[in-house]
Amino acid sequence: MTIELYHNDMSTCAQKVRLTLAEKELNWESHHMDLRKGDTRTPEYKKLNPGAVVPTLIDDNQIICESTVIMEYLDDAYPNPSVRPKDPVERARVRTWTKQLDEGLHAAVGTISGTVAFRHQMIAGRTEEEIIAFINLIPEPERRERSLDTTFKGIESRYFRPAIKRWEKLFADLETTLSKNLWLAGKTYSLADIAYTPYLTRMDHLQFMGLFKNRPKTLDWYDRIKARPNYSAINEWINEKYIPLMKEKGIAAWPRVDEILNE
Template identity: 35%
Template sequence: MAQPILYHFGASTCSQKVRQVLAEKGVEFESRVVNLLAGEQHAPGYVKLNPDHLVPTLVADEEVVLESTLICEFIDDHYDGPPLRPADSVERYRAAAITRFTDTRVHGKVSGVPAHAILTRGMLSSRTDPEIDAYLAAIPDPDERALRTSLIRNGIHAPEMREALITLARFVRRVATDLALGDWLAGRAFGIADAGVLPYLDRFEAIGLGGLWDEGNGPRVSDWLARCRARPSYAQAYTKWMPAALAETFAGFAQAVRPELEPMVAAAVRAASEG
C-alpha cells in the first residue's frame, strides 16, 4: 500500500487532528503543505482536489478524501494500527456524538470567530487595504467572507464575539461532562473523539481563552489536555509542524488583547452557566 498524500497546513486545527490520527495509527504520509496565509488553498490546481478551498485533503490509493472527520474515520478503517473508535456500542455513540457536536456546533463559524479576530487579523495587520480586500474576495462562501470581514475589521470587538464565546464555554462544559465518565472522551483509550476535540482546546488556550475552563471545569479539562499533549502523536501532529517563530507570533497577538479579552471570557462563562 502506497503512502497517502496529505495536503495540509501546520497551524490548521483540522490538519492537526488528521495528522494526529495518522500518527496514532503509525501511518507515514507524503506531505504537501498548503500555505493558507499565502492563499495557496485558492490555487486552481488545489481547488480541483478540494472545491471548498479547505485543508486538509487526503489522497490515498487514488481516492481523494475530504472533510477532516471523514478523513480520520477513513484512516482508521483503511490502515492497520490500533483502532481509534470503540467497539462498545455506547462508547462508539459517545465518540460520534461529541465529534458531531464539534463539527456542527463549534467548528468554523464559532471556533473561527476568536481565531480570526485575534490571529488572522494580526497576521494581516501588515498588509495594505487592497491586499486585505483581495484576501477576503478569494473566500468562496459569501457567509464566511462576510464573517471574516467583520472579524478582521473589528477584532475582538466584532459583534459576533459574544455569542461565539458563550457557545465555546458551553462546549467546554460538554467536554468536561464527558470526561467525568472516564479518562478519555469516549472509551478507555485515546481515540478519534479526543483527536477531534484537542485542536480546539489547544488553540483556545494559545489565544488566551483558557478561562473557558479555568473558571469551573479546570482540573478535569486541564488534566486531559496535559495527557493529550504528552502523547508522542502530539509532537508529530502539532509541534513538528508549528514553527517556533509562528507560535511566538500567535502568542504576541494573544497577549496584546488579553486585558480586554479576559473579562469577555469570564462573562461568557457566567452566561453559559445560566443558560
C-alpha cells in the same frame, strides 16, 4: 502507494488528521500550504478541495476532504490500531463529539483565532482592497461574510461573543463527561479525543486557559492527551512565528472574554 496530505502546520483540522496518522504510525507525504498567502484559494487546489481549505488526503489515487471524514477513512482503511471503540454506544458518542465540531465549534474557534490573532497576519502588507479581494476568493458566501466581519472588526465582530459562549458550553460539557469517563467516548482513547486535542492546544496558545482553569477533569485530560506520543504531530509542526502573536493578542483580548464569561 504513499498517503499524501495537503495540510498546514497550525491548522486545527490538519492537526486532527496528523494526530490520527501518528497514532496509526502511518507514513505520509507532506504538501504544506501557506494559508496566509492563499495557497488553498487557487483554481488548481480548488479542484482537489472545492471548499478551498486544508486538509485534503490523497490515498490510492482517491481524494478525500473534510477532516472528520478523513479520520474515519484512515481508521477504516488502516484498522490496526483502531481509534474507534467496538461498542456501538461508545462509537455513537465519538460521532456526537465530532459532529459538534463540524456543526459550529470549529467555525467558532476560527472566529476566536481570527478576531484575536490571525487577522493581524491577514492585514499585514495588504491594502483594504487587497484584503477584500483575498476574502472574496472564499467560495462560500457565509464564510466570506464571517471572514470580512472578523478581519475588519476583530473582537468587536458580532461573531465573537457567540463563539466564546459556544466554547464556554463545550468546556462545561467536557467536564461533565470527563467526570464520568476517562476519555471522551468512554474507557478508551478514541477519535473523539484526537478531534478535540488541537482545539485545547489553540486555547492554550491564545492564553485562554481561563476558559477551563476551574475544570480539573478537563485539565487532567489535556495533560494526558499532550503526554501521548502522537502529540508530536502538533509539536513538531509548531510555527514559531505564530506563538508570540497568539500570546500577545490573546492576553490583550482576555478582559473582553472574561466580561463575556461573567455576563
